[in-house]
Every structure is written in C-alpha cells, then in structure tokens.
Amino acid sequence: MESYRELTTRRTEIGTPMPLESFGMDPMFGLDDWCRHCGTARSDQWGSLVLHSWKRKRMPRGWTTKHGEWLCIDGEAASVVAEAVPDVRLEPVMWHAGNRGPCYQVVPRIDQRRWFSDSAIAGAALRRGHPSPGRRCDACGLFRWFPVELDLLPLDEVPGLEDPVVASPEVYGDGWTYLRHTVYRADLAEVLTDATDGELTFEPAGYPRDPIDPLFL
Numbered sequence: 001m002e003s004y005r006e007l008t009t010r011r012t013e014i015g016t017p018m019p020l021e022s023f024g025m026d027p028m029f030g031l032d033d034w035c036r037h038c039g040t041a042r043s044d045q046w047g048s049l050v051l052h053s054w055k056r057k058r059m060p061r062g063w064t065t066k067h068g069e070w071l072c073i074d075g076e077a078a079s080v081v082a083e084a085v086p087d088v089r090l091e092p093v094m095w096h097a098g099n100r101g102p103c104y105q106v107v108p109r110i111d112q113r114r115w116f117s118d119s120a121i122a123g124a125a126l127r128r129g130h131p132s133p134g135r136r137c138d139a140c141g142l143f144r145w146f147p148v149e150l151d152l153l154p155l156d157e158v159p160g161l162e163d164p165v166v167a168s169p170e171v172y173g174d175g176w177t178y179l180r181h182t183v184y185r186a187d188l189a190e191v192l193t194d195a196t197d198g199e200l201t202f203e204p205a206g207y208p209r210d211p212i213d214p215l216f217l
C-alpha cells in the first residue's frame with residue numbers, strides 16, 4: 001500500500017449524476033447490478049457516468065462528483081494520463097444536458113480480496129465513535145461498515161495491489177450512502193496532479209489527516 005495514494009481533493013457538487021432517481025447508478029451498473037435499497041454496486045462498473053452540467057463555473061481540469069464518488073478529468077488531461085499510464089481505465093462521461101466538451105471518468109476496479117479483517121474494521125469503527133460496527137441491508141443482505149478513514153485501519157493487512165485505481169472490497173456507508181476506499185497507484189496520482197495543473201491532489205494512502213475527511217462525516 002506504500003505505493004498507493006488517496007485523493008485529497010474535494011470539489012463537491014460539480015455535475016450531478018443522472019438520472020436523479022437512481023443517483024446515476026443505472027447507466028453505470030445496469031438495472032440489476034446495484035441495490036436500490038442501500039445503493040451498493042454488486043459488480044465493476046461497465047457503463048458510463050452521465051452528468052448534468054453545472055452553470056457559471058469554469059470547466060475544471062479534474063474534479064469529483066458530490067461526496068467524492070466519481071473522479072473526472074477533462075479531455076486534454078485524459079490524453080496526457082492515457083499516454084503516461086496506459087493501463088488506467090478512462091471512460092467517456094456522457095452529458096445529460098449542457099455539454100461541456102469531452103471529459104472522462106477514472107474508473108476503479110473493485111478488488112475481490114479482503115483488505116481488512118472484520119475485527120480490524122469493527123475496532124476502528126468503534127474508535128471512530130460509531131455506536132456499532134455497521135448494519136446489514138434489509139434488501140440485499142450486504143453488511144456495510146459505518147464509515148472509517150483509511151488511516152484508522154491496519155494498512156499492513158492489505159495484500160499486494162497492481163492496478164492503477166483500486167476500490168476496496170469492503171463497503172462502507174449508512175442509509176443511501178455507498179462508499180469504498182479508493183486508492184491510486186503513485187505513478188497515476190503524480191500524472192493526474194500534473195495533468196490537471198494541481199487541481200487533483202493526493203497523499204500517501206492511510207496518511208493521518210486533520211480535519212477529518214468530509215467524505216466520512
């Protein structure tokens with residue numbers, strides 16, 4: 001995990017995933033590959049992120065959608081990133097309205113190997129102040145951990161990773177919130193920062209941060 005970075009940029013509410021009724025999940029994961037009760041995707045993303053444009057703001061080089069779920073870069077940055085890191089998966093973003101030109105989503109692969117033991121996450125969740133480690137979804141039966149920052153977890157338990165962008169097999173969240181820890185290989189993180197003129201920033205994965213990441217409030 002030493003060779004991986006976490007995204008620290010938070011540009012929220014830039015572009016709304018569409019359609020609103022599925023929070024953008026239907027075009028990305030299909031009608032049946034995500035739980036409509038807890039919002040959790042059951043498989044890797046295969047379709048496109050569809051965004052409703054935003055008004056007045058200039059087009060950024062790199063940004064995340066609300067809550068930091070999806071990372072996007074503009075077309076110029078994408079061509080630099082694709083050449084420097086050929087194994088990264090970039091998917092064209094579709095515009096629902098208000099076409100802002102070519103841009104791409106940096107798509108993670110969901111790792112199938114456990115990153116952390118149940119006891120490690122449960123301990124971190126309780127230390128984080130949650131009343132219990134998590135909750136099981138009534139509809140799909142998946143156990144979601146209450147959100148815990150990566151720096152509270154024992155990174156030495158994470159097995160070797162190779163992909164440019166990897167999402168944790170463990171799912172975190174509550175209510176209609178679906179989160180996976182997502183890490184970026186160091187070479188990709190560096191190129192993303194350079195190609196977006198510093199608009200995307202990263203820190204070593206698990207690096208203690210203060211204040212607490214707004215993703216997890």
Ligand SMILES: [Zn+2]
Binds near residue numbers: 036037138139140141
């Ligand atoms: Zn569910």
